Amino acid sequence: MESVLKLVQxxxxxxxxxxxxxxRIMDEIKEVCRLIAxxxxxxxxxNDENLIEACIYxxxxxxxxxxxxxxxxRLKGINASLACKG
Structure with a gap:
C-alpha cells in the first residue's frame, strides 16, 4: 500500500x-511577443543608423x-497559437 501511495505522489x-x-513556456512566449511589439x-x-542596426539585431x-x-x-504538446508579428 505504501509503495502505491509513493507511486501516486x-x-x-x-x-x-x-x-x-x-x-512557464506560455509566459515566455507572451513576453517575447510583447518585446517584439x-x-x-x-x-x-x-532615426540614428547605428541604433536602427541595433534594433535589427x-x-x-x-x-x-x-x-x-x-x-x-510543440515538443511538450502545448498548443501555442500565439502569433507574433516579426
Whole structure:
C-alpha cells in the first residue's frame, strides 16, 4: 500500500511539474511577443543608423527566441497559437 501511495505522489508531482513547464513556456512566449511589439515600435521611431542596426539585431534575436519557444511548446504538446508579428 505504501509503495502505491509513493507511486501516486510521484505521478502527481510529475503532472504538476509538466503544468508548471507549460505555464512557464506560455509566459515566455507572451513576453517575447510583447518585446517584439516594443521592438517594432522602436524601429518605426528610430532615426540614428547605428541604433536602427541595433534594433535589427535585437529583432533577429527575439525572432530566434520565439522560434525556439514554439519548438519547445510543440515538443511538450502545448498548443501555442500565439502569433507574433516579426
Amino acid at each position: 510521484r505521478v502527481d508531482c510529475t503532472a504538476a511539474q509538466e503544468n508548471e513547464d507549460k505555464d 516594443c521592438n517594432e515600435s522602436w524601429f518605426a521611431l528610430e 535585437q529583432r533577429e534575436s527575439l525572432n530566434s527566441r520565439y522560434r525556439y519557444l514554439l519548438n519547445q511548446a
